[in-house]
Amino acid sequence: MIDLTEFGWDAALAAAFGEFSAQGLAPARVVKQARDLSTVITKEGEVEAEVSGRFRHEARGPADFPAVGDWAAVRPVPGGRAVIEALLPRRGAFTRKAAGEAVEAQVVAANVDTVFLVSGLDGDFNVRRIERYVTTAWSSGASPVIVLNKADLRPDDLAAAEAEAAAVAPGVPVVAVRALDEGGLDAIRPFLRPGRTIAFIGSSGVGKSTMINRLLGEERFATAAVSDAEEGRGRHTTTSRELVRLAGGALLVDTPGMRELGLWADDDGLDRTFEEIDRLAARCRFPDCAHEGEPGCAVRAAVESGEIDPRRWESYLKLRRELRSLELRKNEKARRQHEKAVGRDFAARIKEIKRNKPRYR
Ligand SMILES: Nc1nc2c(ncn2[C@@H]2O[C@H](COP(=O)(O)OP(=O)(O)OP(=O)(O)O)[C@@H](O)[C@H]2O)c(=O)[nH]1
Ligand SMILES: [Zn+2]
Known part of the structure; x- marks a missing residue:
């Protein structure tokens, strides 16, 4: 028997797992991920695993699929590949x-x-x-x-x-x-x-x-x-x-080496990385200062006085622009997905109304 606490299992995960235990599923951590095949560690040892058909159907995108480090609820299949029915919410x-x-x-x-x-x-x-x-x-x-x-x-x-x-x-x-x-x-x-x-x-x-x-x-x-x-x-x-x-x-x-890290981050991550810029921003005249030429901008003043390296400043602006554009495209995508879902809903209701029609005759 393997003690899963050695793989990071703890009380909070156990609590989150409650509903899955009731369904006869076992906790497992993904220790390897290659294309569609996961390797997971369970109390019984390491086994290969694949997501269930329902899991695949309900996934909204690649990020919903198992990644190394994930905690999963698996259905053991004696002599075969285990089936991943769900993932526990990620801590990050x-x-x-x-x-x-x-x-x-x-x-x-x-x-x-x-x-x-x-x-x-x-x-x-x-x-x-x-x-x-x-x-x-x-x-x-x-x-x-x-x-x-x-x-x-x-x-x-x-x-x-x-x-x-x-x-x-x-x-x-x-x-x-x-x-x-x-x-x-x-x-x-x-x-x-x-x-x-x-x-x-x-x-x-x-x-x-x-x-x-x-x-x-x-x-x-x-x-x-x-x-x-x-x-x-x-x-x-x-x-x-x-x-x-x-x-x-x-x-x-x-992890395999990356040629380029496509940015997927948030403003907090940016502000934390550029902490000194974020701190200076609190001293700008306008609380919503974008530091792009507004009067009384403390950040611009610090760049001009040499307190902040202009290359770092440019890097900050570049990453911020990238985040903004990512945000816009994410929202656009969410809007389109929402419209599609609403469209599906609407079509389903029309169908239902048509089906029920005879009753009203
Ligand atoms: N001089 C020197 N060479 C190193 C050092 N660490 C690794 N190398 C060499 O760097 C090369 C690449 O090392 P890897 O461990 O394959 O690099 P990696 O980051 O795992 O690369 P990917 O698996 O492609 O992502 C190898 O030839 C290593 O011997 C080091 O501290 N000093
Ligand atoms: Zn400013």
């Missing part, structure tokens, strides 16, 4: 906008406590990208940590890189690591607390899998969520998202 989710024109959310990992926003201190390091990731992370309900990997490649100006990262993410811890070196990951260990779910997010090649393998490797024989086959392979596939448990009890989610 690291979400991106799916690539392409559609306004579609894509859940990268659900129920995450901490996100390691991993950059490589090689060509990959870019503070503007970090701002984008931090905004998304705050919006996900998880706490971000900026992890600068490959510190071995920047021995001379490491402190400068750390300071640069810290300057664009007020209040966010910044740690430098060397995934290939003995003891090189010590700086992230304090965040690896038992029962905590930590997602590794970042561009391809920054060293996410290397870090996770190193952390697992030292305690490999005690890991629970990794199947024998996967242990043999040694490395985690980067085409799927996977949750593994360290012997120390932390739950790590490896």
Whole structure:
């Protein structure tokens, strides 16, 4: 028997699960998600699982489908794939906008406590990208940590890189690591607390899998969520998202590298990332100041005096514009879906009236 508290199960989840227990369903956490196939961990162990027909029918979009980290209510099928009947409400989710024109959310990992926003201190390091990731992370309900990997490649100006990262993410811890070196990951260990779910997010090649393998490797024989086959392979596939448990009890989610993070965030996430700008805004003459040339704008004054880096200011405006346009397109989509639903309702009522007509004759 597996103790699901080792995978983050707690009293609040148990309470939310009540109605499903009554239906004979079992709690399970999604530890791997690849296309339509989930791997879930239940009290009995790891099994493959698929959503039920009804689940599929009722889903409003891709974000309603299981993602790694989700808690699910599953119907066990002896000798076969378990059936996912429902997901428990997410406490939060690291979400991106799916690539392409559609306004579609894509859940990268659900129920995450901490996100390691991993950059490589090689060509990959870019503070503007970090701002984008931090905004998304705050919006996900998880706490971000900026992890600068490959510190071995920047021995001379490491402190400068750390300071640069810290300057664009007020209040966010910044740690430098060397995934290939003995003891090189010590700086992230304090965040690896038992029962905590930590997602590794970042561009391809920054060293996410290397870090996770190193952390697992030292305690490999005690890991629970990794199947024998996967242990043999040694490395985690980067085409799927996977949750593994360290012997120390932390739950790590490896995610495939992203070329670009499509912004799916909210104003709170933006304000938190640009905290100093948000704080200054309270001193603008007009309470609804957009900081776009209004008189008495404290933010503009701070940019002009050099207190705020103009590049950071531009980055803020760019992200804000992106959020506004995302908001508009989301609303437009919601309106169209609503009209469609109303249309369906109306058609159904007409049909019903027609069907009932003979009674009134
Ligand atoms: N010099 C140096 N190289 C590193 C370090 N960490 C990882 N690498 C190398 O960086 C390359 C990419 O590492 P991966 O772990 O595959 O990167 P990833 O982020 O998992 O990439 P995706 O799976 O594509 O998202 C590998 O060749 C690693 O050996 C480090 O701390 N220093
Ligand atoms: Zn202003």
